[in-house]
Amino acid sequence: MDSIQLTGIRAEGTHGVLEDEHSTAQPFVVDVVMQVDTRLAATTDNITDTVDYGQIANRIVHIIEGEHVDLIETLAQRIANAILQSHAVQQVTVTVHKPQAPITVPFDDVSVTITRAQEIESWLLSGQTEPSIASKVSSLAHEQQNATLQSTQRSLSEHISHTAHAEHTERAEYGNERNAEPSMHHAVIALGGNIGNVEQTLRSAIVSIDSIPGNQISGISPLYRTQPWGMPDGTPEFYNAVVQLDTMLDARTLLHTLQTIEATFGRRRDKHWSNRTLDLDIIDFDHTTNSDPMLSLPHPRAWQRAFVLAPWLALDPDAQLVGAHSGAVAELLPNTPDAHAVTLVSQSWILGDSAHID
Ligand SMILES: Nc1ncnc2c1ncn2[C@@H]1O[C@H](COP(=O)(O)OP(=O)(O)OP(=O)(O)O)[C@@H](O)[C@H]1O
Ligand SMILES: Nc1nc2c(c(=O)[nH]1)N=C(CO)CN2
Known part of the structure; x- marks a missing residue:
């Protein structure tokens, strides 16, 4: 399967477990790999037959800057859900980095990577439902x-x-x-x-x-x-x-x-x-x-x-x-x-x- 990769999308958000992280924004960096069959788009040369990576980048920033969540796992899931709204994306791998996480020892980065596939219910439902x-x-x-x-x-x-x-x-x-x-x-x-x-x-x-x-x-x-x-x-x-x-x-x-x-x-x-x-x-x-x-x-x-x-x-x-x-x-x-x-x-x-x- 073909893939479209978007790396290093940066924005500031207030995600984290600690009280201070709820109010003080810190950087989050996101990489995504989207599985997309690009053959039709390559024939028609038309953006509607593939995924618009500019739109995807905007959606990612919107989620990072949006509503607080405690965990980068949750943030990654929300980003995956938002990307899978584009039905051309059959599967997506999302990595969320939190390079300034409150870790008390020297570290380079902390990140979570998830892979989610296209299922209508993955975004119709919040996962918060019983x-x-x-x-x-x-x-x-x-x-x-x-x-x-x-x-x-x-x-x-x-x-x-x-x-x-x-x-x-x-x-x-x-x-x-x-x-x-x-x-x-x-x-x-x-x-x-x-x-x-x-x-x-x-x-x-x-x-x-x-x-x-x-x-x-x-x-x-x-x-x-x-x-x-x-x-x-x-x-x-x-x-x-x-x-x-x-x-x-x-x-x-x-x-x-x-x-x-x-x-x-x-x-x-x-x-x-x-x-x-x-x-x-x-x-x-x-x-x-x-x-x-x-x-x-x-x-x-x-x-x-x-x-x-x-x-x-x-x-x-x-x-x-x-x-x-x-x-x-x-x-x-x-x-x-x-x-x-x-x-x-x-x-x-x-x-x-x-x-x-x-
Ligand atoms: N821009 C438009 N969008 C949707 N329907 C339109 C439009 N212009 C004309 N129509 C016509 O209006 C008719 C009635 O549409 P519809 O039943 O959605 O109206 P409504 O929602 O009750 O009222 P309103 O049009 O004031 O919102 C449709 O059969 C359609 O042919
Ligand atoms: N608030 C609200 N009022 C309406 C609406 C609507 O969608 N929202 N649609 C109408 C006819 O299309 C008539 N009145």
């Missing part, structure tokens, strides 16, 4: 994941062959370049829901999106708890997040894929703005604009929704909305009616370690 429950949930998650992937891929290939027949003369629009070489697009997708175990659903939905051939999730926002926007009093609160996606799909195929994933997670479309298990909206696609009601770009209501703008801003402080209500997301956010109705739940929810959500 083991018997964990194994049940993990196999359910796995089954649901496989079912989602198969049904989405089936639906996607049907959609592609249908549209290829029906619309072969159509002009290229918002990334729908039927006669051109496929190219890479950048999308921002909002996720939300207010029925069931939404946190788990959102995590699984992200895996599903990332699993579609040609897709690579490149950024995941923190998780927010949000008051229902434009919905009657008594509506259960929502959880919302935003992801950035590199995709070879055109915008319409991407929307179709997202709707198939919504359906697999039990989304019903009986009423407008109704309670839902999962909602996936395309907020931005290559900064293009389009007024087709079937696919409006950017999303026509994003500019007035803190439940979209707050996670987007947390993910990308320079985010810009294009179109009729264009502007920096940082400037649009304070003017939204729900600006004070969004609460940060967790930065690292995707790793499965946020506070319990009922």
Whole structure:
């Protein structure tokens, strides 16, 4: 198997058993070896067919600088979990060095090395769940994941062959370049829901999106708890997040894929703005604009929704909305009616370690 190696990633963190280590940052250095089949990428020369090592480096720094843990074993596990979010990585070996560890004799370095392989449940579950429950949930998650992937891929290939027949003369629009070489697009997708175990659903939905051939999730926002926007009093609160996606799909195929994933997670479309298990909206696609009601770009209501703008801003402080209500997301956010109705739940929810959500 091919491997991609990233060594000497450095950042300061407050990890350690001693009280003083909880407050005084010290350096941690991380090396990773990722097992990736690079043959497809070498043929297509396309980053979405491999792993983006720049993204991996950012994830590692985010974890080192993030929430305190006592042990470098735990830190290594969190880093492995975060790397295995990229499904191109089949196995990863993580070494965490702590060169200034509080050891009272002269020493060069202390480190831990772990090897973990790709298993969906390795990052869907925190390892903090009670083991018997964990194994049940993990196999359910796995089954649901496989079912989602198969049904989405089936639906996607049907959609592609249908549209290829029906619309072969159509002009290229918002990334729908039927006669051109496929190219890479950048999308921002909002996720939300207010029925069931939404946190788990959102995590699984992200895996599903990332699993579609040609897709690579490149950024995941923190998780927010949000008051229902434009919905009657008594509506259960929502959880919302935003992801950035590199995709070879055109915008319409991407929307179709997202709707198939919504359906697999039990989304019903009986009423407008109704309670839902999962909602996936395309907020931005290559900064293009389009007024087709079937696919409006950017999303026509994003500019007035803190439940979209707050996670987007947390993910990308320079985010810009294009179109009729264009502007920096940082400037649009304070003017939204729900600006004070969004609460940060967790930065690292995707790793499965946020506070319990009922
Ligand atoms: N940018 C977009 N992202 C997702 N759906 C869109 C977009 N633009 C238009 N649509 C269309 O909107 C229709 C309704 O979508 P959906 O059921 O997700 O709406 P909603 O979540 O209830 O409301 P809202 O669109 O205000 O968030 C979809 O069938 C889809 O064709
Ligand atoms: N807080 C919150 N409110 C909403 C949401 C949502 O995701 N979060 N989605 C809606 C329709 O898409 C309507 N209202």
